[in-house]
Amino acid sequence: MAILHFSSSSLISKITHSPRRRTIRSSQDSIKTHKNLITTDSFSSFSLCPCGRRHFLGAIPFLPISPSSASTSTDALKRLRPPKPDWYEEFFAWSMNTEMESYEKEISDYKTKLFDNLVGKKTEKVLEIGIGTGPNFKYYSTIPNVSVLGVDPNAKMESYARKSAIEAGLKSKDFTFIHALGESIPLEDASVDAVVGSLVLCSVTDVTRTLNEIKRILRPGGIYIFIEHVAAEDGSLLRLVQNVLDPLQQVVADGCHLTRHTGDYILEARFNGGADIKKAYLSSLAYISSHVYGVAYN
Numbered sequence: 346m347a348i349l350h351f352s353s354s355s356l357i358s359k360i361t362h363s364p365r366r367r368t369i370r371s372s373q374d375s376i377k378t379h380k381n382l383i384t385t386d387s388f389s390s391f392s393l394c395p396c397g398r399r400h401f402l403g404a405i406p407f408l409p410i411s412p413s414s415a416s417t418s419t420d421a422l423k424r425l426r427p428p429k430p431d432w433y434e435e436f437f438a439w440s441m442n443t444e445m446e447s448y449e450k451e452i453s454d455y456k457t458k459l460f461d462n463l464v465g466k467k468t469e470k471v472l473e474i475g476i477g478t479g480p481n482f483k484y485y486s487t488i489p490n491v492s493v494l495g496v497d498p499n500a501k502m503e504s505y506a507r508k509s510a511i512e513a514g515l516k517s518k519d520f521t522f523i524h525a526l527g528e529s530i531p532l533e534d535a536s537v538d539a540v541v542g543s544l545v546l547c548s549v550t551d552v553t554r555t556l557n558e559i560k561r562i563l564r565p566g567g568i569y570i571f572i573e574h575v576a577a578e579d580g581s582l583l584r585l586v587q588n589v590l591d592p593l594q595q596v597v598a599d600g601c602h603l604t605r606h607t608g609d610y611i612l613e614a615r616f617n618g619g620a621d622i623k624k625a626y627l628s629s630l631a632y633i634s635s636h637v638y639g640v641a642y643n
């Protein structure tokens with residue numbers, strides 16, 4: 346994926362919404378949103394995005410996949426994400442596999458802290474939405490007995506993801522690739538301990554529906570950890586650039602939107618235990634530098 350490079354100022358904001366504990370943390374600036382404060386403290390940052398489709402699920406009988414939701418899932422795949430040419434999916438998977446190295450280096454401290462939330466709890470079954478080429482596998486290695494289900498509509502991601510899983514030391518039986526959409530996950534209610542998503546809500550067709558699916562499949566007490574690129578500040582030069590590039594980005598980066606307010610969507614999904622959301626500006630991926638990351642509690 347073609348990316349402009351520049352350095353941005355280092356900032357992180359923290360958004361906290363919790364029905365039980367409506368906490369607001371502040372340090373320097375604060376900006377009022379419709380139902381939360383977004384506060385900013387100093388830190389350093391990163392950024393990016395992209396996406397595709399494939400065959401099916403019957404191959405994993407040990408999973409709590411209901412046949413009815415599996416067929417619903419196939420329908421959803423066709424309806425929400427019409428098939429793309431093989432060459433496009435292959436090219437996109439290849440570019441994600443080859444072009445993200447510097448981004449992954451820059452983001453690794455953030456991811457390490459985020460994935461720490463999975464350690465020491467009963468986290469044996471994790472679903473990753475939009476698993477792509479599997480850049481997050483290395484963060485699962487500290488979690489005992491973990492098995493990872495990776496949902497992705499781009500079948501060409503599977504071989505890259507399998508390779509990443511093995512390189513990270515996961516046994517092949519502990520990774521299952523599921524050809525499906527975040528909007529229609531073919532798993533039973535309350536069937537996973539955690540959901541992980543990185544750079545995926547920019548690409549799904551329906552963000553709200555995807556978040557509702559995450560809530561549905563998470564067990565009570567389960568957590569959703571995320572790191573997503575988002576729209577830059579309203580009125581900023583970066584936002585203007587994003588507005589101009591957004592239509593092109595969707596074409597070249599498999600449906601990726603540059604101007605989504607993903608943090609707001611996560612808050613509006615109203616996870617039972619609320620959500621802690623931080624905001625980061627990262628330097629390695631230019632017009633995709635604004636991010637949110639954090640944890641939502643089911």
Ligand SMILES: C[S@@+](CC[C@H](N)C(=O)[O-])C[C@H]1O[C@@H](n2cnc3c(N)ncnc32)[C@H](O)[C@@H]1O
Pocket residue numbers: 394395396397398426441474475476477478479480496497498499502525526527528542543544545548549550600
């Ligand atoms: C930018 S890539 C990110 C991949 C990976 N999560 C990462 O951090 O590198 C976006 C991924 O989301 C997948 N995707 C696109 N639409 C999706 C949907 N509706 N549901 C689930 N995954 C989707 C794409 O196929 C692609 O693998």
